[in-house]
Amino acid sequence: MNTPIRTRFAPSPTGYIHVGNVRAALFPYLLARQQGGSFILRIEDTDQARFVEGATDLILDTLEWLGMDWDEGPRKGGEYGPYVQTERREIYLQWAQKLIDKGLAYADPYIPEQVQSFREEAIALKKPFLYRDHRPENPPAWDGSQALRFKVTDPKRYTWNDPIMGELSAGPEVLDDFILIKADGLPTYNFAHIVDDAEMGITHVIRGLEYISSIPRYLSLYEALDLACPVLACMPHIMAPDGKKKLGKRDGARSVTDYRTDGILPETMLNFLASMGWNDGTEQELFSREELIEKFSLERVQRSGARFDEQRLLWMNGQWIRRLELDDLYERVRPYWPESTEEASDEYKKHVLSLIKDRLKTLAEVSMMTRYFFEEPTVDESLISGNKQLSKLTDDERRSILKASHDALESSEWTPEAIQETLNNLLETTGEKPGTLFSLVRIATTWAPFSPQLNDTLALLGKEKTLARLQTAITPGV
RNA sequence: GGUCUCAUCGUCUAACGGUUAGGACACCAGGUUUUCAUCCUGGCAAUCGGAGUUCGAUUCUCCGUGAGAUCACCA
Numbered sequence: 001m002n003t004p005i006r007t008r009f010a011p012s013p014t015g016y017i018h019v020g021n022v023r024a025a026l027f028p029y030l031l032a033r034q035q036g037g038s039f040i041l042r043i044e045d046t047d048q049a050r051f052v053e054g055a056t057d058l059i060l061d062t063l064e065w066l067g068m069d070w071d072e073g074p075r076k077g078g079e080y081g082p083y084v085q086t087e088r089r090e091i092y093l094q095w096a097q098k099l100i101d102k103g104l105a106y107a108d109p110y111i112p113e114q115v116q117s118f119r120e121e122a123i124a125l126k127k128p129f130l131y132r133d134h135r136p137e138n139p140p141a142w143d144g145s146q147a148l149r150f151k152v153t154d155p156k157r158y159t160w161n162d163p164i165m166g167e168l169s170a171g172p173e174v175l176d177d178f179i180l181i182k183a184d185g186l187p188t189y190n191f192a193h194i195v196d197d198a199e200m201g202i203t204h205v206i207r208g209l210e211y212i213s214s215i216p217r218y219l220s221l222y223e224a225l226d227l228a229c230p231v232l233a234c235m236p237h238i239m240a241p242d243g244k245k246k247l248g249k250r251d252g253a254r255s256v257t258d259y260r261t262d263g264i265l266p267e268t269m270l271n272f273l274a275s276m277g278w279n280d281g282t283e284q285e286l287f288s289r290e291e292l293i294e295k296f297s298l299e300r301v302q303r304s305g306a307r308f309d310e311q312r313l314l315w316m317n318g319q320w321i322r323r324l325e326l327d328d329l330y331e332r333v334r335p336y337w338p339e340s341t342e343e344a345s346d347e348y349k350k351h352v353l354s355l356i357k358d359r360l361k362t363l364a365e366v367s368m369m370t371r372y373f374f375e376e377p378t379v380d381e382s383l384i385s386g387n388k389q390l391s392k393l394t395d396d397e398r399r400s401i402l403k404a405s406h407d408a409l410e411s412s413e414w415t416p417e418a419i420q421e422t423l424n425n426l427l428e429t430t431g432e433k434p435g436t437l438f439s440l441v442r443i444a445t446t447w448a449p450f451s452p453q454l455n456d457t458l459a460l461l462g463k464e465k466t467l468a469r470l471q472t473a474i475t476p477g478v
Numbered sequence: 479g480g481u482c483u484c485a486u487c488g489u490c491u492a493a494c495g496g497u498u499a500g501g502a503c504a505c506c507a508g509g510u511u512u513u514c515a516u517c518c519u520g521g522c523a524a525u526c527g528g529a530g531u532u533c534g535a536u537u538c539u540c541c542g543u544g545a546g547a548u549c550a551c552c553a
């Protein structure tokens with residue numbers, strides 16, 4: 001009987017959360033859920049300079065929105081807490097003491113500027129810089145005011161197996177005496193995450209590719225601490241739209257909150273991010289959270305980076321919107337109605353929504369797509385002049401067609417079917433083509449570049465409004 | 479520059495060493511007797527280059543080339 005796996009997401013609260021961050025949470029989440037294990041959330045806030053107030057809440061809110069529930073961590077607690085690194089200082093110091101006792105950690109007598117000059121010296125000589133080449137003979141006893149460094153005693157080549165990348169290795173030249181505890185008393189990521197992962201029983205570490213070159217250092221630290229090494233997996237980056245480098249905040253990576261505001265569904269975001277760099281080998285494109293959990297595997301994760309294609313995201317969002325039940329969609333779209341809809345009944349708005357559901361790519365689009373159902377539209381002559389058929393007609397010809405339409409509709413029953421029949425009859429009596437007649441009536445009643453099927457639109461708009469808008473369009477001066 | 483990694487349509491990707499190299503997005507054309515969209519048809523479009531192994535290479539090996547990551551008292 002295997003012990004249940006434990007995976008984690010360990011973000012830094014340094015600002016907004018972008019799609020790359022979310023995907024770094026998604027893969028460990030999916031794996032934990034699939035294997036019946038635990039997904040742990042840990043806040044890595046040891047960089048006080050980059051700490052941003054409120055960033056943690058933003059991260060937690062985003063994960064909750066996406067339905068990526070965690071088993072232990074902030075807002076949840078758990079038996080391995082605290083789950084915020086600045087609250088774990090004592091733990092790091094205890095582990096650091098173990099290394100000191102073993103002679104595997106020592107105080108750095110230099111200040112950062114001195115180390116920097118060593119580094120520049122090496123660069124000037126075109127030699128790779130290694131701190132251990134400058135390792136002090138008799139370092140002072142560590143009193144907590146200096147940085148504490150790890151002592152690499154046996155630089156060697158490490159080889160390890162990454163479930164995504166395959167067999168990896170790196171030589172001794174990448175091993176160095178890195179800093180464990182900074183002069184401010186807080187641990188570096190390199191040290192803290194090893195300690196935390198061990199203390200929290202993490203079995204699978206899944207993180208971005210940028211960590212791959214540091215892994216030999218982690219391996220040497222696991223050895224020094226006599227710790228079993230968890231499974232280490234690195235996943236490829238999401239690339240910036242130009243495909244040149246990993247997506248980051250400086251490249252205008254949009255926050256997940258922005259996509260949420262635009263009306264991207266959490267289903268879409270999950271599906272889309274999982275699909276970037278993973279597929280199940282079939283031709284399936286749309287995966288629900290449940291399907292992702294069932295089918296995900298690290299072995300099928302792509303090894304190369306993928307660009308974030310917003311057009312594909314929009315297409316996928318449209319697909320997910322279409323899959324929603326109308327009532328569900330109505331609830332989600334609630335914040336997006338224009339102000340003029342406040343008076344309208346839920347029933348009417350829901351009906352409007354049903355007509356445009358197939359047209360939506362984002363929830364935010366309801367606003368611009370439905371205005372004419374709630375307020376009097378503004379006449380836009382360019383809709384006529386820009387229309388191939390309609391621009392050929394004179395004003396009088398257009399009025400005459402609209403007049404005929406008005407009169408026919410006036411005596412029509414007001415159901416979608418009856419309206420369609422009336423419109424069809426009108427084609428015969430006026431001798432106009434559908435492209436002319438229907439377009440003209442559509443524009444005169446909505447003044448929108450596009451709208452749902454004409455008979456449905458008129459039926460919902462109501463006889464009174466339809467006739468009034470046609471009358472306005474017939475009135476000279478329009 | 480050192481180290482490490484990656485490489486199939488414009489983009490996301492599929493293909494036990496044997497396929498007319500498949501699908502999706504985008505784009506183009508047509509259909510669903512009005513527009514936009516949905517939906518359906520069809521079209522365009524790819525194995526980075528060179529050696530080698532093999533009867534046969536997108537797939538394995540090597541060398542190039544290109545791209546990315548990393549070399550912090552950041553994570």
